[in-house]
Amino acid sequence: MTAYTAVLGPLAAVWLVGVVTPGPNFLVTMHMAARHGRRAALLTVAGITVGLSFWAVAGLLGIKILFATVPVAALAVKLLGGGYLIWMGIRMWRSAGAAPSAAPVSATSAFRLGLLTNLANAKTAAFAASLFAVAVPAGAGFDLYAAAFLTIVSMSALWYGMCGILGSGGAVMRVYERFHAWLMRIAGAIFVGFGAKLALER
Numbered sequence: 001m002t003a004y005t006a007v008l009g010p011l012a013a014v015w016l017v018g019v020v021t022p023g024p025n026f027l028v029t030m031h032m033a034a035r036h037g038r039r040a041a042l043l044t045v046a047g048i049t050v051g052l053s054f055w056a057v058a059g060l061l062g063i064k065i066l067f068a069t070v071p072v073a074a075l076a077v078k079l080l081g082g083g084y085l086i087w088m089g090i091r092m093w094r095s096a097g098a099a100p101s102a103a104p105v106s107a108t109s110a111f112r113l114g115l116l117t118n119l120a121n122a123k124t125a126a127f128a129a130s131l132f133a134v135a136v137p138a139g140a141g142f143d144l145y146a147a148a149f150l151t152i153v154s155m156s157a158l159w160y161g162m163c164g165i166l167g168s169g170g171a172v173m174r175v176y177e178r179f180h181a182w183l184m185r186i187a188g189a190i191f192v193g194f195g196a197k198l199a200l201e202r
Contacts, residue, residue, distance in 0.1 A: 007144060008151050011135040015152045018127060019159050024085060024194050027187055028117045029160050031092075032110060033167030040110040041164030047114025049157045052124065056149050059128030082195040084120040089191030092184050120195075128152065 025048050033041035118124065136148055 004144065004147060007135055007137070008147060011131060011148055012151055012155060014131055014135070015155055019152075019156050024117050024121060024191065025114075025156075025160060026163060027190060028088075028113060029163050030167040031187055032105070032113065033164045036105045036110070038165060038168035039107075040105045041168050042161060043107050043110035044114035045157065045160040045164050047111040047116075048118045048160055049114075049153060050111075051115045051118030052156050053149075053153050054119065055122070055125040056128050056152055058125045059132055060145055060149065078122060080120070082120070082197075082200075084116060085195030086192050087195075088117070089188040089193075089195060091188070092191060093188030 029041055029044055029048070032044045131152075132145075132148060136144060
């Protein structure tokens with residue numbers, strides 16, 4: 001138990017800082033919560049969690065080494081992911097003038113939005129790989145790696161789930177309806193910024 005605490009404690013602390021820092025996952029969760037309500041937000045969080053699980057496994061398997069060995073693979077992922085985030089940002093900006101829709105979003109659409117938003121950011125895999133390499137000792141057993149995986153995935157799901165629940169509250173939704181156009185433009189600009197940064201950085 002002491003070995004688990006020594007490994008998972010620092011890992012959880014570092015991951016907490018990363019997960020609470022606002023990024024595309026946070027923005028898309030709050031957007032769905034304020035615009036479509038709690039159910040849509042939690043379905044989006046489910047998609048984010050599945051995407052994060054994929055990147056965490058990729059990190060465990062050493063995708064950072066793959067990207068270093070095959071630079072074209074890293075470039076392709078960066079360009080595709082950055083392009084998706086830019087496209088999302090442009091869509092948000094262009095829809096800013098339209099009145100908020102009261103129509104419910106489908107479960108598939110909400111889940112897919114969360115999944116693709118998370119998968120678009122390959123930096124998650126690099127961050128997870130670096131964190132696993134530093135926090136988990138070499139030669140650790142499968143059980144410790146599994147515990148590390150479950151720790152970061154569950155922390156992320158709980159954080160974004162809480163954001164989705166709070167963001168779908170009446171007060172937040174009223175603010176969203178009042179300042180809908182400005183909030184959509186700001187969110188769109190931030191998504192374009194995230195996408196451009198992801199695609200252009202080395």
